[in-house]
Amino acid sequence: MLKNIKKNRFWLLKALETYSLALFFIIKRSTGIFDWAHSPLSVLDDPPFIFALACVGTIALVYALWDVQHLYYKQIMTGTLTFVWLVFFLSFLANDAFLNVYLSFPGIYSFFVLVGIVAEIKWE
Template sequence: MFDNIAKNRFWFLKALETYSLAIYFIVKRSTGTFDWAHSPLAVLDDPPFIFALAVVGTIALVYALWDVRHLYYKQTMTGTLTFVWLVFFLSFCANDALQCVYLSFPGIYSFFVLVGIVVEIKWE
């Protein structure tokens, strides 16, 4: 298992980053400090979407730990990770535009995670 983590450390980190996004929304929702009442993030911080984030993070974590090589698992994992981070990047950008902010930290963070995934897929 440790050999697989060393080999798939990029995907292991992306799984942890996806979990961190879910934890971010849980913390923001539970403390009541969210400021996106009328943006796409108002829908994406609901429990079904947080659960979907955890599922996608688990899919990536399973690949990173056990290096699954059948049933197009890697393609499914990279596709779901890319989709999730693209949706949240666009939602953060829409929220920033509605609040008249250029780009907030979550938007920048999701952009760099998304670019890292696309670069890893393209030049792996």
Template sequence: MLKNLKKNRFWLFKALETYALALYFIVKRSSGIFSLDGYGYLEVLDDPPFIFMLACVGTVALVYALWDVKNLYYRPVMTGLLTCVWSIFFLSFTMTDILVGVYVGFPGIFAFFVLTEMVTEIMAKG
């Protein structure tokens, strides 16, 4: 397992970042920060089904990082799920920032760099 962690440490960190995004929404949901008048992008995405989806996608990436699964197109499915999740949340953070009037907020910047790093890694390893 340690050999797989050394080999797949990039995907381990992506799994942990996905879990951190779910934790971010749990904390922000508790404080009621996403109460925008008429702009409910993040209000929809911080509901329990979407937080559960984030945890599931993080678990899929964590399983790949720990056990290096090589069958049934696991890696393309895992990378596709991670890219889709981070694209959705990057776009929702960006749209909310634009509608609120903030130039670019920290969550949007963070999601952009995670998404860019992931796409770069996928393209480099092919």
């Protein structure tokens, strides 16, 4: 397993970053301090979407730990990760537009995660 972690450390980090995004929404919802009442984030911070984030993070974690090589697992994993981070990046951008903010920290963070995933897919 250590050999797989060393080989797939990029995907391990992306799995942990996806878990951190789910944790971000759990913390925001539990504290009641959120500023997206009328943006796409008001839908995406609901429990089913947080559960979907955890599922996508688990898919990436399984690939990173066990290096699954059959049934197009890597393509499914990279596709779901890219989709999730793209949706949340666009939602953070829409929320920033509603609040008249250029770019917030979550928007910048999701942008760099998305760029890293796309770069890894392209140049792997």
